[in-house]
Amino acid sequence: MSELSFPKRPYRTRGGVHAPHNKNTAHKESVIMPVPPIVALPMTQHIGAPCKPMVKVGDTVDVGQQIAGSEAFVSAPIHASVSGKVKKIDKITMPDGSRVDAIFIESDGEQRLSPDLKPPQVETLSELIKAVRDSGLVGLGGAGFPTAVKLNIPSDKTVDTLIINVAECEPYITSDHREILENSWDVISGIITVKEFLNIHRVIIGIENNKPDAIKALREIADSSIDPEDEIRVLPIKATYPQGAEKILIKACTGREVPMGGLPSDAGCLVMNVGSIAFISRYLKTGVPLVSRRLTVDGGCIADPVNVIVPIGTPIKDVIDFVGGYKEQPYKLIMGGPMMGISLPNDDLYVMKQNNAILALSAKEAMMTEPSACIRCGKCLDACPMRLQPLELSNAADRGDVDALKHFNAMNCMECGCCSFTCPAKRHLVQNIRIGKALLNKAKRDAIAASKGGKN
Amino acid sequence: MDAKLHVSSSPHFRGSNSTRRIMLDVIIALCPAAIASCVIFGWRSLMLIAICVASCVLLEYVARKIMKRDTTVGDLSAIVTGLLLALNLPVDVNPLIAVFGCVIAIIVVKQMFGGIGMNFVNPALAARIVLLVSFPSAMMHWVPALGAPEDAIIDATTAATPLAAAPGTYSYVDLLIGRCGGSIGEVCAVALIAGGVYLVIRRVISPIIPCVYLATSALMSLVVGLDPLYQLLSGGMLLGAIFMATDYTTSPVTRWGKVIYAVGCGFFTIMLRAFSNMPEGVSFSILLMNILVPLIERITVPRTLGYIKKKKGDSK
Numbered sequence: 001m002s003e004l005s006f007p008k009r010p011y012r013t014r015g016g017v018h019a020p021h022n023k024n025t026a027h028k029e030s031v032i033m034p035v036p037p038i039v040a041l042p043m044t045q046h047i048g049a050p051c052k053p054m055v056k057v058g059d060t061v062d063v064g065q066q067i068a069g070s071e072a073f074v075s076a077p078i079h080a081s082v083s084g085k086v087k088k089i090d091k092i093t094m095p096d097g098s099r100v101d102a103i104f105i106e107s108d109g110e111q112r113l114s115p116d117l118k119p120p121q122v123e124t125l126s127e128l129i130k131a132v133r134d135s136g137l138v139g140l141g142g143a144g145f146p147t148a149v150k151l152n153i154p155s156d157k158t159v160d161t162l163i164i165n166v167a168e169c170e171p172y173i174t175s176d177h178r179e180i181l182e183n184s185w186d187v188i189s190g191i192i193t194v195k196e197f198l199n200i201h202r203v204i205i206g207i208e209n210n211k212p213d214a215i216k217a218l219r220e221i222a223d224s225s226i227d228p229e230d231e232i233r234v235l236p237i238k239a240t241y242p243q244g245a246e247k248i249l250i251k252a253c254t255g256r257e258v259p260m261g262g263l264p265s266d267a268g269c270l271v272m273n274v275g276s277i278a279f280i281s282r283y284l285k286t287g288v289p290l291v292s293r294r295l296t297v298d299g300g301c302i303a304d305p306v307n308v309i310v311p312i313g314t315p316i317k318d319v320i321d322f323v324g325g326y327k328e329q330p331y332k333l334i335m336g337g338p339m340m341g342i343s344l345p346n347d348d349l350y351v352m353k354q355n356n357a358i359l360a361l362s363a364k365e366a367m368m369t370e371p372s373a374c375i376r377c378g379k380c381l382d383a384c385p386m387r388l389q390p391l392e393l394s395n396a397a398d399r400g401d402v403d404a405l406k407h408f409n410a411m412n413c414m415e416c417g418c419c420s421f422t423c424p425a426k427r428h429l430v431q432n433i434r435i436g437k438a439l440l441n442k443a444k445r446d447a448i449a450a451s452k453g454g455k456n
Numbered sequence: 457m458d459a460k461l462h463v464s465s466s467p468h469f470r471g472s473n474s475t476r477r478i479m480l481d482v483i484i485a486l487c488p489a490a491i492a493s494c495v496i497f498g499w500r501s502l503m504l505i506a507i508c509v510a511s512c513v514l515l516e517y518v519a520r521k522i523m524k525r526d527t528t529v530g531d532l533s534a535i536v537t538g539l540l541l542a543l544n545l546p547v548d549v550n551p552l553i554a555v556f557g558c559v560i561a562i563i564v565v566k567q568m569f570g571g572i573g574m575n576f577v578n579p580a581l582a583a584r585i586v587l588l589v590s591f592p593s594a595m596m597h598w599v600p601a602l603g604a605p606e607d608a609i610i611d612a613t614t615a616a617t618p619l620a621a622a623p624g625t626y627s628y629v630d631l632l633i634g635r636c637g638g639s640i641g642e643v644c645a646v647a648l649i650a651g652g653v654y655l656v657i658r659r660v661i662s663p664i665i666p667c668v669y670l671a672t673s674a675l676m677s678l679v680v681g682l683d684p685l686y687q688l689l690s691g692g693m694l695l696g697a698i699f700m701a702t703d704y705t706t707s708p709v710t711r712w713g714k715v716i717y718a719v720g721c722g723f724f725t726i727m728l729r730a731f732s733n734m735p736e737g738v739s740f741s742i743l744l745m746n747i748l749v750p751l752i753e754r755i756t757v758p759r760t761l762g763y764i765k766k767k768k769g770d771s772k
Contacts, residue, residue, distance in 0.1 A: 014761075017471065019469055019471075020469070171469065247761060247762065248761075251761065257761055257762045258761075258762050259762045259764050260760065260761075260762040260763055260764065262762065329459050330461065331461070331462050332461060332462050332463075332464075332468055333461050334468055338466075338467060338468040338469040339466060339467040339468070339469060340466050340467065341466060341468065342466070343461070343462070343463045343464055343466070343468060344461065344463070345461060345463050346461060361468060365469070366462070366468045366469065367470075368462075368464060368470065369470070369474075372475055372528075372531065372572075373528075373570075373571060373572050373573040373574070374573045375475055375478070375533075375572055375573045375704050375705060376573055376704045376705050376709055377478065377704045377709075378662075378704065378708075378709030378710075379473070381709050381710065381711075381758070382662075385761070386760055386761045386762075387758045387759065387760050387761055388758075388760050389709070389710070389757065389758070391709065407757075408757065409760045409763065412760045412761070412762065412763075415466070417466055417467030417469075420467050420470070421467050421469060421470055421471050422471050422473065423470075423471075423473075424471075424473040424474050424475050424477065424478055425474075425475050425573075426470060426474070428465065430465065430466065430467065431464075431465035434465065
C-alpha cells in the first residue's frame with residue numbers, strides 16, 4: 001500500500017438492485033422544527049454499552065448538558081436536547097422491541113444553552129478523540145456506531161484512506177444530500193480536521209451520481225486553495241443500492257476488500273458519514289454537543305415531505321404533525337430507509353441520534369405478497385453485493401442447518417435486502433438469513449458454554 | 457393514528473418481478489416457434505399444442521387438489537411445460553401419447569417431487585424421453601415440412617430429419633427457416649433464436665448457458681469432424697440450448713456452475729450424435745447434466761466479498 005493514487009472511476013462492485021430513488025425532498029430546503037413540549041432520550045442510541053442517567057426527576061437541565069453517560073469504551077454520552085425539567089425516567093419500547101430506560105424532559109421553551117459549553121481545546125489526536133466522545137457523536141448514517149471509537153484506530157492497523165460516505169443509496173432519504181448543499185464548508189473543514197489529526201493523505205468522497213448539484217458543490221470547494229496538496233477528491237459512484245454500505249463503498253472507492261469479519265481499518269480505510277464529519281467541525285467551533293439532527297420525513301402518506309432539523313428525542317408523532325400530518329392512513333411506518341429500516345408498531349416513539357429518516361409508506365408502496373415456492377432462478381445471487389448465495393442460506397436457516405450456514409458464510413450477510421427485493425417468488429430471504437445468523441450465534445454460545453462446562 | 461400499522465422485517469420495498477411474469481416471458485419467447493410450427497406443419501400442430509397445454513394445466517390443477525395443496529396453476533409454469541412438450545413432439549403423434557407425456561411431466565416429474573422449483577430434471581424433457589423409449593416408431597416418424605427439399609422426402613408421409621438425412625440434402629437456409637423434418641418446435645431456427653434474444657433482453661435467462669452450450673457443441677463438432685454450423689442448426693440443439701437447458705430449477709445458480717453445466721451439455725450432445733445409435737443427443741445430455749447440478753453447485757460456491765483462504769499469514 002505504498003503508492004496512493006486516486007481512482008479515476010469507481011472500482012467494479014457486484015450485485016445491487018435498482019430500487020426506485022424517490023428522492024422527493026432533495027430540492028427542498030430543510031426546515032427547523034420548533035421545540036416540542038416533551039422529549040424522551042433513551043439510554044441506548046448507539047451500538048455499545050447503554051448509558052446510565054446522571055440526572056434525577058425534577059432536575060432542571062439546559063441544552064447540551066450531559067444527562068447520561070457510561071464508562072464503557074464503546075458508548076456515547078447523551079445530552080439534553082431541550083432546556084427544562086426532567087419529568088420522569090421510565091422504560092420505553094425501542095423499535096427493535098427491547099425495553100430501555102429513557103429520560104423524559106419537559107421543555108420550558110427557552111432553549112437556553114448550558115453555561116458550561118465551550119469549544120474544546122484540541123491539539124493532539126487523543127484530545128480530538130476525547131472531544132468527539134464528549135460530543136456524544138455516533139455515526140449519523142443509520143448504524144449509530146460511536147465515532148470516537150472509530151477514530152481510535154488500533155496501533156497495529158494503518159489507515160491511509162478516509163472515505164466520506166455520501167452515497168445515500170436508500171430510497172427517499174436525502175438528509176446527507178441536504179447537509180452538503182446547506183453546510184458544504186462544514187463538511188470540508190471536518191474532513192481537513194480528521195485528516196490532519198490522523199495523518200491521512202487520501203480522502204475520497206464517495207457520492208452517488210444521482211446528486212449532481214452536491215457533486216458540483218463539493219468539487220468547487222475540494223478543488224479550491226483550501227486543499228493545496230489535492231488530497232481530497234470527489235468520486236461519483238453509480239447510483240445503485242447498496243453503494244453506501246461500508247464494505248461496498250470501500251470496494252468502489254479503493255478496490256480493497258474488507259476481510260470477512262474484519263473492520264474497515266483492516267483494509268486501511270476509515271469510513272465516515274458526511275453528517276458526522278460536518279458535525280465534528282461544528283462541535284470544534286461551538287462546543288454544542290449532538291442535540292439535534294436532520295432527518296427526512298417522506299413516504300406516500302406524508303402530506304408535505306421535507307427534511308426537518310429536530311431536537312433529538314422529539315416524538316415522531318410531533319415531527320409528522322409538523323410536516324402536515326398524514327395524508328392517508330399509513331400502511332407501514334419506518335425508521336430509516338425502506339431497504340434496511342425498522343418498521344415501527346406505532347408512532348409513539350422518539351427520534352434518536354442515528355435516525356436519518358421517518359417514512360410513512362402507503363399500502364401501494366410497501367405491500368407484501370405471500371411468498372411462493374423458490375424457482376431457483378438465481379436472481380438473488382446476481383443481486384447479492386457480498387456474492388453470497390441467499391437461496392442456500394435461506395434454505396439452510398429453514399432447516400436449522402448450522403453447518404450449511406457456516407459453509408455458505410452466513411455471517412458475511414449485511415442484510416441489505418437486495419435478495420428479497422429482487423426475488424420473483426417474493427420469498428423472505430433476508431428475514432430467514434437473519435434467523436440463520438441468530439442460529440449461528442446461538443450455536444457459538446452453546447459451544448463456549450459446553451467447553452466451559454467440560455473443563456469445570 | 458387509530459388503525460394498526462403493518463410490521464415486518466426489512467426490506468419494505470419489493471421489486472416488480474414475479475414468477476408469473478417470468479413464465480409469461482417464456483411463453484412469449486416460445487410464441488415465434490409455436491407460430492412457425494403451425495405454418496410449417498399446419499393446423500395439426502396447433503391442435504397438438506392445445507392438447508398438451510390444456511392437459512398439463514388440468515393435470516397440475518387436479519394433482520394439487522388431490523394432494524390438498526394450494527393451486528399453482530396461476531404461476532403459468534404448467535403452460536410452459538405443456539408448450540415445451542408439444543414443441544418436442546412430431547406433428548402426427550397420437551394425441552393419447554401426447555397426453556401420456558403430460559402425465560409423466562406434470563404428475564410424475566413435477567408434482568411428485570414437490571411442484572415448481574423441486575423437480576430434479578426438466579419435466580418436458582423427461583416426458584419426451586419416456587415417450588421416445590416407450591413409443592419409438594411414433595416418436596420418430598416425421599412428416600414432410602412445408603417446402604422441404606425433394607431429396608429429403610422418403611414417401612408421401614415421411615421425411616428425413618436433418619441429422620438422419622444424407623449430407624447436402626438440406627441447405628443452411630432450409631434449417632434456418634424450418635424447411636425440414638423434425639419435432640414441431642425444433643425445426644425453425646430463426647424463431648428459436650428470436651425467442652432466445654427476447655429472454656436475454658428481458659433478463660429472464662443469462663446468456664451463459666445457451667452461448668457456452670452452442671460454443672462447446674461447435675468445438676466438439678470440429679473435433680469429431682462434423683459441420684459445426686449444420687450441427688447447431690439441426691435437431692433439437694437450439695430448442696434445447698435456449699429453452700431446455702436454461703430451465704431454472706434444473707440448472708446451476710452459480711456463474712461458474714452454469715459454465716460447467718453448459719460445457720457438459722454440449723460435450724455429451726455431440727458425443728451422442730456422433731457415436732450413438734440415437735439420432736438425437738440433446739435430450740439425453742441435458743437430462744444427464746440436470747442430475748449433476750447439485751454436484752456442480754457444490755464445487756462452484758462463489759467467493760464471498762472479503763473471503764480469505766484459510767490462514768495464510770496476516771494478509772498484506
